[in-house]
Amino acid sequence: MIELAEADDLFALRQAIHQECVELIDVLGDVLIPAAVGGVFGPGTEVAAPLVVGPANKQLTEDTVADDLAARGVLWIPDFVASAGGVVYTLGREKENLTHVEALEKTTQGILDAASANGTTPLAEADALAEARLTSGAGPRTPSPREPRTAA
Numbered sequence: 001m002i003e004l005a006e007a008d009d010l011f012a013l014r015q016a017i018h019q020e021c022v023e024l025i026d027v028l029g030d031v032l033i034p035a036a037v038g039g040v041f042g043p044g045t046e047v048a049a050p051l052v053v054g055p056a057n058k059q060l061t062e063d064t065v066a067d068d069l070a071a072r073g074v075l076w077i078p079d080f081v082a083s084a085g086g087v088v089y090t091l092g093r094e095k096e097n098l099t100h101v102e103a104l105e106k107t108t109q110g111i112l113d114a115a116s117a118n119g120t121t122p123l124a125e126a127d128a129l130a131e132a133r134l135t136s137g138a139g140p141r142t143p144s145p146r147e148p149r150t151a152a
Helices: 010-024 064-071 079-095 099-118 122-134
Strands: 051-053 075-077
Touching: 064 075, 064 122, 075 122, 079 099, 079 122, 099 122
Parallel strands: 051 075
Antiparallel strands: none
16 A cells, blocks of 8 residues: 655655556456556556456557457457546436436447457557547537536
């Protein structure tokens, strides 16, 4: 456990937290969720869990690590796909309608199916889907649940 008094400055504290996270990656479990700490998976990082769901802060030091993980049988859900759940849930709560959570499940399953069918990674398929949506010229798929704010 890291004691605040052990860290001389914020950089040292960040480094200590990062090291503890890296050490936990090799702990055997069904799912690994490296939340709030980025850059913990690099080339050759050993991961004991078969499923990694990274909800924030870009866990991979470089995109090629997604290929390394897939080659070792580790399914990694990209951070921007996993993070969408929190956004969708929050917006759904505001609208008192959680149907978008089901749409997110279908999108994630589509990404996983495409990666399997195309022999790619979930990262490659999620990037391709995001690029297609961003360049399609279509407007927003869902309106904002909030009314635009006006100056008082």
